[in-house]
Structure formats: C-alpha cells, structure tokens
Amino acid sequence: MASYLPLFLDFSCRKVIIFGGGAVGERKARYFLPAEVFVISPSFTECLEAMGADGLVKLERRAVVPGDVPGLVEGAFLVVAATGDAELNESIAQAAEAAGILANNATGESPVVVPSLIKKGDVMVAISTGGRSPALSKYLRLKLEPALGEDVEKMAALQDRVRERLKSQLPDQKAREKILWAILDDPAVWDALKEDDRALELALRHARS
Ligand SMILES: C[C@@]1(CC(=O)O)c2cc3[nH]c(cc4nc(cc5[nH]c(cc(n2)[C@H]1CCC(=O)O)[C@@](C)(CC(=O)O)[C@@H]5CCC(=O)O)C(CC(=O)O)=C4CCC(=O)O)c(CCC(=O)O)c3CC(=O)O
Ligand SMILES: NC(=O)C1=CN([C@@H]2O[C@H](COP(=O)(O)OP(=O)(O)OC[C@H]3O[C@@H](n4cnc5c(N)ncnc54)[C@H](O)[C@@H]3O)[C@@H](O)[C@H]2O)C=CC1
Secondary structure (H helix, E strand, O other), X not given: OOOOOOOOOOOOOOEEEEEOOOHHHHHHHHHOOOOEEEEEEOOOOHHHHHHHHOOOEEEEEOOOOHHHHHHHOOOOOEEXXXXXXXXXXXXXXXXXXXXXXXXXXXXXXXXXXOOEEEEEOOEEEEXXXXXXXXXXXXXXXXXXXXXXXXXXXXXXXXXXXXXXXHHXXXXXXXXXXXXXXXXXXXXXXXXXXXXXXXXXXXXXXXXXO
C-alpha cells in the first residue's frame, strides 16, 4: 500500500523523459515544462508537435520496447510512462526505478503521482486523492481555483519584501513571526493589495507598532 506525501521540487535544469505522445503524455509534458522535457513516441498530438517545433520540448519519434528503456532514461530525474500499453508502462517504470530514477506510471500503481495543480505565481496548491480518484482531484481544482485570486500572489510578494526587511532589522524570530501574522490578519492590507505601495505602507505600520 503506497503512502504518498507531497513535496515541491525545483525542476529547472532537470531532465524529464515522457514515453507516449498522446493526450496524457501531452498533459504531463505541459506540467513539467520548467524542466528539460523529452517525449519519446511513434506519434504525437498536434499540440506536442507544435511544442516541439517551438523548442519547448524535444521529440523523439520511435516505438519503444522494454529493452530500450535503460539506455533511454540515463540522466533523467523523472520518467513518465504514458503510452497506451499498460504492460510497457509498467516495465518503463520498473526500469527507471531500478536505475534510481523517479517514475510516474499513468496506467497503474504509480511510485510518483502527478497532482492537480492550482498555481497563482509562486503560490501553489497541489491536490491528490492518493491515486483513488483523479477526476475528484480535477473537480476539487475547478471548485477551489476561483477562491484563490490574484491577491494571494500579491500577498506572497508583500510578505517576501517585509520578511527580508525584518530579517535585517529584527533579530528575534518570534517577533518577526508576530508581525507577519498581524499583516496576514489585517483586512486593510488585503484590501490595499491592488496598490503595491499602499499595501506595503500599511504592512510596515505593523512592524513599527
Ligand atoms: C495515479 C495517477 C497517476 C498519474 O498519472 O500521476 C493517475 C492515474 C490514472 N488516471 C486515469 C484517468 C483519469 N485521469 C484524470 C485526470 C488527471 N489525472 C491526474 C493524476 C493521476 N492519474 C494520478 C493520481 C492523482 C490523484 O492522486 O488524484 C491529474 C490529477 C494530474 C495530471 O495528469 O496532470 C489529472 C487532472 C488534472 C487536472 O486538474 O485537470 C481523469 C479526469 C478527466 O480527465 O476528466 C481521468 C478519467 C477518470 C478516471 O478514469 O478516473 C487513469 C485511467 C483509469 C482507467 O483506465 O480506467 C489512471 C490509471 C489508473 O488509475 O490505473
Ligand atoms: N494518468 C492519467 O492522468 C490518465 C491516464 N490514462 C491512461 O493513459 C494511457 C494513455 O492515454 P492517452 O494519452 O489518452 O492514449 P493515446 O492512445 O492517445 O496515446 C498513447 C501514446 O502512446 C504512444 N505509444 C504507443 N506505443 C508506444 C511505444 N511502444 N513506445 C512509445 N510510445 C508509444 C502512442 O503513439 C500514443 O502517442 C491510457 O492507457 C489511458 O487509459 C487516461 C487518462 C488519464
């Protein structure tokens, strides 16, 4: 029985290899775009072809057999098995794991699960059902997405600015924490977020009081 836990990993400069260029391979390719993404498949969706032409992903046109996999996954941080063949996906995931590489299997029990993602700038909410109902993950994303507006992104930027200032001015971590929470709890700061300077001015009043 798997015991999944979420983590946020830096994918810039990582290599992600996706097997299968169908609708699922395309969705996973978009998800991992900050990485260097390779898609290996005998055919690709129109969108993947366009992403390949734009240089966003690298496409390799070939039908893979299990024996090819160890040679193809060398240097990858993560492998995604998203072909239409569940047995092939299982052997791709197993070969990747045997090589110490993280593996996502789109058609079976998967060591790595891709969540539904709500992303507002640097603020992210990842949703998973531990593989039990991907449709519920998507449903919850669609329900929760409108509740997270642009203001969370602006609040993250404001907190970042104030935190950096406080770190150089106030050595007591507990005192800094109290101020950052006072800012979060102040509706006037949230209201002022559309005007960056005014929100910062109101936030800094908490640092002075
Ligand atoms: C285990 C996991 C492994 C992984 O792929 O990482 C997995 C596995 C499988 N999904 C299948 C089907 C569907 N997947 C979706 C949608 C998403 N699937 C995603 C993730 C995951 N899917 C991981 C678990 C996530 C979790 O823990 O909740 C999302 C969240 C992320 C993404 O893929 O980007 C993305 C929503 C993105 C968004 O927010 O939009 C829909 C809904 C729809 O399309 O409307 C359906 C149709 C409904 C259905 O069939 O359930 C099948 C085929 C089952 C079959 O053949 O019957 C398998 C294989 C199996 O279960 O054996
Ligand atoms: N995990 C998830 O989020 C979801 C998974 N699925 C499952 O994922 C699988 C793929 O779904 P789709 O992309 O919609 O299917 P699809 O049939 O559109 O795409 C499959 C892709 O795999 C490629 N392929 C076939 N043989 C290959 C080989 N030997 N080597 C490399 N690539 C090969 C095909 O050329 C095609 O591009 C299906 O089995 C489906 O049930 C479906 C929905 C969501």
